[in-house]
Amino acid sequence: MKTTQNNNSLFRRILQWASESEKESADAPEDPERQEFQEYLEYIDAHDYIEFGAYRYMRYQQRKELGLDEPTFHHHIEPSIPQKKQNVKKSHHKQGLLRKQLGWYRIASVFITCVIILILCLVVMELPKFGDLNAPALNEVAQRYLQQGREETGAVNAITGMILEYRAFDTFGESVVLFAAAISTLLLLRTPNQPLKQRKAGDEILTMVSKYLLPMIILFGCYVVLYGHISPGGGFSGGAILGAALILASLVLGAGEVERVLTSKRVTYITVFSLLTYAAMKSYSFYTGANHVGWAIPKGEAGHLFSGGFLLPLNLCVGLIVACTMYTFYTLFIPTEEE
Amino acid sequence: MGLVYNIPLFSILLVVVSGVCIPLFRNGRHVIRFIQIVQCMVGVGSLFLMVELSTLNESFTYQLGHVPAPWGNELRAGPLEGLFAFVFSLVMVLTFSGSREDLIADIKPHRLGNYCLLMQLLYGALLAMIYTDDLFTAYVFVEVAAVTACVVVSAKESGRSIVSAIRYLMFNCLGSGLFLLGIAILYALTGHLLFSSLQQAVEQYLLSGSSKLPLIVSALLMTLGLSIKSAQFPFHAWLPDAHASATTTSSAILSGLLLKGYLIILMKLMVRVFGPFVMVSSYLCDLLLLLGLAGMLFASVAALRQEEVKRMIAYSSSAQISYIFLSLGLGSQLGLLAACFQIIVHALTKSMIFLGAGAMINGVHGHYWGQLRGAARKVPVGGIAFTVGGLSLCGIPLLAGFSSKYCIALAALDSDWQMAPALFGLAASSVLNAMYYIPAILVIWGRTKPNQEEEWNPISIGWEQKLALGFLLFCNLYLGMRFGLVRNLIEQGINLLGSFG
Amino acid sequence: MLELILEQRYYMISIILFAIGFVTLFLHPNLIKKIIGLNLMDTSIFLFLAAMGYVGGGQAPIIEEGSSWTMYINPVPGGLVLTGIVVAVSTTALFLSLTHRLYRKYHSLNLDVILMLAKKGQEDT
Numbered sequence: 001m002k003t004t005q006n007n008n009s010l011f012r013r014i015l016q017w018a019s020e021s022e023k024e025s026a027d028a029p030e031d032p033e034r035q036e037f038q039e040y041l042e043y044i045d046a047h048d049y050i051e052f053g054a055y056r057y058m059r060y061q062q063r064k065e066l067g068l069d070e071p072t073f074h075h076h077i078e079p080s081i082p083q084k085k086q087n088v089k090k091s092h093h094k095q096g097l098l099r100k101q102l103g104w105y106r107i108a109s110v111f112i113t114c115v116i117i118l119i120l121c122l123v124v125m126e127l128p129k130f131g132d133l134n135a136p137a138l139n140e141v142a143q144r145y146l147q148q149g150r151e152e153t154g155a156v157n158a159i160t161g162m163i164l165e166y167r168a169f170d171t172f173g174e175s176v177v178l179f180a181a182a183i184s185t186l187l188l189l190r191t192p193n194q195p196l197k198q199r200k201a202g203d204e205i206l207t208m209v210s211k212y213l214l215p216m217i218i219l220f221g222c223y224v225v226l227y228g229h230i231s232p233g234g235g236f237s238g239g240a241i242l243g244a245a246l247i248l249a250s251l252v253l254g255a256g257e258v259e260r261v262l263t264s265k266r267v268t269y270i271t272v273f274s275l276l277t278y279a280a281m282k283s284y285s286f287y288t289g290a291n292h293v294g295w296a297i298p299k300g301e302a303g304h305l306f307s308g309g310f311l312l313p314l315n316l317c318v319g320l321i322v323a324c325t326m327y328t329f330y331t332l333f334i335p336t337e338e339e
Numbered sequence: 340m341g342l343v344y345n346i347p348l349f350s351i352l353l354v355v356v357s358g359v360c361i362p363l364f365r366n367g368r369h370v371i372r373f374i375q376i377v378q379c380m381v382g383v384g385s386l387f388l389m390v391e392l393s394t395l396n397e398s399f400t401y402q403l404g405h406v407p408a409p410w411g412n413e414l415r416a417g418p419l420e421g422l423f424a425f426v427f428s429l430v431m432v433l434t435f436s437g438s439r440e441d442l443i444a445d446i447k448p449h450r451l452g453n454y455c456l457l458m459q460l461l462y463g464a465l466l467a468m469i470y471t472d473d474l475f476t477a478y479v480f481v482e483v484a485a486v487t488a489c490v491v492v493s494a495k496e497s498g499r500s501i502v503s504a505i506r507y508l509m510f511n512c513l514g515s516g517l518f519l520l521g522i523a524i525l526y527a528l529t530g531h532l533l534f535s536s537l538q539q540a541v542e543q544y545l546l547s548g549s550s551k552l553p554l555i556v557s558a559l560l561m562t563l564g565l566s567i568k569s570a571q572f573p574f575h576a577w578l579p580d581a582h583a584s585a586t587t588t589s590s591a592i593l594s595g596l597l598l599k600g601y602l603i604i605l606m607k608l609m610v611r612v613f614g615p616f617v618m619v620s621s622y623l624c625d626l627l628l629l630l631g632l633a634g635m636l637f638a639s640v641a642a643l644r645q646e647e648v649k650r651m652i653a654y655s656s657s658a659q660i661s662y663i664f665l666s667l668g669l670g671s672q673l674g675l676l677a678a679c680f681q682i683i684v685h686a687l688t689k690s691m692i693f694l695g696a697g698a699m700i701n702g703v704h705g706h707y708w709g710q711l712r713g714a715a716r717k718v719p720v721g722g723i724a725f726t727v728g729g730l731s732l733c734g735i736p737l738l739a740g741f742s743s744k745y746c747i748a749l750a751a752l753d754s755d756w757q758m759a760p761a762l763f764g765l766a767a768s769s770v771l772n773a774m775y776y777i778p779a780i781l782v783i784w785g786r787t788k789p790n791q792e793e794e795w796n797p798i799s800i801g802w803e804q805k806l807a808l809g810f811l812l813f814c815n816l817y818l819g820m821r822f823g824l825v826r827n828l829i830e831q832g833i834n835l836l837g838s839f840g
Numbered sequence: 841m842l843e844l845i846l847e848q849r850y851y852m853i854s855i856i857l858f859a860i861g862f863v864t865l866f867l868h869p870n871l872i873k874k875i876i877g878l879n880l881m882d883t884s885i886f887l888f889l890a891a892m893g894y895v896g897g898g899q900a901p902i903i904e905e906g907s908s909w910t911m912y913i914n915p916v917p918g919g920l921v922l923t924g925i926v927v928a929v930s931t932t933a934l935f936l937s938l939t940h941r942l943y944r945k946y947h948s949l950n951l952d953v954i955l956m957l958a959k960k961g962q963e964d965t
Contacts, residue, residue: 054948124851131896137530158901158915169412173479181930184490185937187453289405482927
């Protein structure tokens with residue numbers, strides 16, 4: 001990740017370059033990196049802004065084309081400036097044309113967007129008023145969720161009752177989206193048998209604070225998941241809190257402590273089993289509901305922890321899926337040794 | 340309620356659950372077999388469902404959970420849905436068989452399992468799109484399809500495929516944003532998400548004559564979102580790259596099935612929610628017709644200039660999608676029938692063309708026309724598949740493409756002012772199709788060196804690939820010669836779906 | 841007119857945010873800024889939905905027994921927003937991981953540059 005580092009300190013280097021150029025005499029030996037950077041600044045001036053890394057890579061490609069294949073891509077100047085300039089001129093010509101087209105494209109799309117805004121604003125004027133008590137959205141569907149939801153699902157929190165009982169199929173699809181995203185990032189970013197970069201543990205203040213904070217965050221996350229049908233919360237929000245706790249732990253403990261316990265394989269297994277449990281419970285419920293066969297799960301008394309039939313285990317499954325997915329996203333963006 | 344009625348739910352659940360189980364496998368090659376078995380099971384189930392419902396002449400809604408429809412979710416199935424599910428399963432199985440070697444060669448072994456997982460989830464999402472009867476369920480599964488399809492495009496891991504995946508994702512996000520905004524506006528107006536309740540609410544608005552603008556705009560937004568996702572002409576920028584750079588399996592599935600999944604939702608929206616009145620009074624039908632016409636011509640012209648075989652096929656996909664838009668835009672029952680028929684024909688034909696092209700690309704290790712000269716002599720089975728598919732899309736009689744064009748022409752003849760432009764577009768695009776497919780066919784059967792007799796040494800390909808291509812060929816010929824059965828089935832299904840036009 | 845605009849301010853703002861996100865997603869060449877635009881676009885729709893669910897004087901739909909409160913907000917948009925958030929998180933993660941891959945390959949976040957380099961690489965091979 002050398003190039004990023006350079007890129008990050010771009011501003012600092014500009015300052016350095018500016019101050020040094022005054023001090024040094026003209027015939028002093030040139031710093032190759034500085035010279036390259038100077039060329040880069042000239043290039044930006046002549047063309048358009050591109051990142052330093054991209055510029056270097058382009059130059060590297062140009063050098064390769066000319067047959068000056070140097071392995072020292074990061075640290076040395078390139079010897080063939082006149083040839084390079086020729087090359088650049090050619091591409092500059094093309095770029096001008098492209099820029100002209102892009103300009104039109106931009107103007108057209110801004111214009112179209114303005115028209116869309118105007119039309120949508122007109123639409124919005126005709127929609128029911130904000131906070132209207134007689135809005136059409138407050139019809140028998142919403143009323144039943146609010147009035148009978150408590151008896152029918154055993155959930156105090158109407159939204160949990162809705163997403164896990166009335167519209168459970170949508171929620172199943174949602175969990176599948178999350179799972180698909182986790183697997184996708186895994187497929188794109190994970191290279192097996194590559195050790196993670198050894199990171200230092202967080203600094204002292206961070207460690208001290210999080211030592212006391214972590215148990216509380218985890219406790220709070222568990223509470224939000226488990227009491228999702230009774231109080232505000234639920235699998236999704238609680239899972240996000242738990243995922244954040246895992247990420248914090250991984251940052252603070254450092255050196256892959258958490259990764260050692262929760263390997264990518266185990267995390268995937270947990271997600272898979274939670275999803276399978278969810279699917280099993282819900283297909284039982286769908287099947288019995290659709291075929292009007294009995295329903296043997298006790299609802300319990302609304303307002304107690306063990307109530308609402310399947311709601312508690314369902315929330316637990318969703319919470320696990322969300323937490324694991326968040327954590328997977330995080331681990332996959334940790335740089336590996338190679339970089 | 341017999342067990343047959345559980346088939347829609349259980350086919351979706353089976354597919355998704357089998358996909359989720361894949362991380363438990365160790366060997367990627369076994370995974371391909373495993374998902375093919377599941378696909379076969381779902382295909383057989385759908386066939387059974389289709390036959391049963393067609394003989395009973397009925398369609399049904401399936402309540403998910405213990406609460407009836409406006410409160411809970413619902414699935415809906417009739418002969419048409421059964422037919423779609425069956426064809427989609429068939430195409431999935433045959434594509435995996437036909438491009439098995441490509442798949443193993445293109446994708447790193449430790450990623451094969453995850454690739455199959457995503458494919459299976461994509462297939463589950465497609466099934467859910469076919470059976471859903473709820474707008475929001477449709478949205479959720481559209482998203483599943485969007486996420487999985489992007490990764491499926493980039494699975495080859497070349498720089499170009501990742502760039503095209505990112506562009507695809509951008510268009511996809513825009514499409515789902517517009518679709519969700521449309522849903523939000525419609526929900527604010529009616530307070531329903533279920534198709535049948537939405538239809539009643541929309542009818543009431545139409546009777547009272549109020550809030551016409553929001554209704555039309557929401558219909559427009561949803562149509563726009565779905566047409567971006569299905570690569571209709573002005574929004575097709577992402578398609579050629581995505582298909583050309585992906586591995587053969589991905590291209591065949593994406594072009595053959597995924598684009599149609601969105602169109603099925605669009606069709607359901609048109610028939611079951613907005614009905615003919617909104618469609619006609621908001622000029623939405625005319626818009627669809629216009630988009631279709633423009634797409635048929637422009638995409639075909641663009642296909643003429645392609646130097647890469649897969650890019651050309653991708654542009655031809657965009658042109659074929661435009662046929663569906665055109666026939667939906669005719670706004671009649673016959674147009675709808677033609678659209679459904681075109682969906683089925685194109686799903687079967689395009690996957691065959693992609694598989695044939697993939698086999699030839701593998702045979703000669705090059706995908707430009709210059710490199711493909713004489714490829715069909717090396718890989719005769721792939722060459723035949725490509726040739727028959729290409730001729731079918733040109734509309735040569737006795738092949739499937741002809742019968743779908745015939746259906747569209749029948750629908751066009753039945754309409755009033757749309758007749759002339761639709762027939763003109765049909766004729767012009769057939770000529771254009773011929774202009775790029777016939778030279779391509781001549782190139783692949785040509786000799787690498789002129790005036791020189793070459794020995795005939797075809798590369799041997801696996802029996803599975805041969806079988807898959809042979810079966811697709813058979814389907815194509817069958818649909819070309821005896822399409823009465825399928826047509827009657829679609830007609831029955833559409834009548835049960837709702838009246839239109 | 842002005843009164844109406846003020847009354848519907850949440851919807852208006854969400855529409856404007858949607859447009860800003862849309863323009864950023866399509867016109868900004870930097871991939872990270874594209875992702876920000878995408879998130880802006882999604883969030884604006886959540887604002888729209890959440891505003892739609894509000895009922896004057898309504899409370900969060902936690903139906904406690906014995907509470908005298910009878911006005912609750914509409915729970916359906918809440919559920920829809922939840923789904924939307926999950927979808928947005930997934931697409932963002934996917935977008936980021938694709939960006940990461942591209943950066944590793946081309947050392948740039950500028951889509952124009954990447955497209956140019958990708959085209960060049962394609963001609964080479």
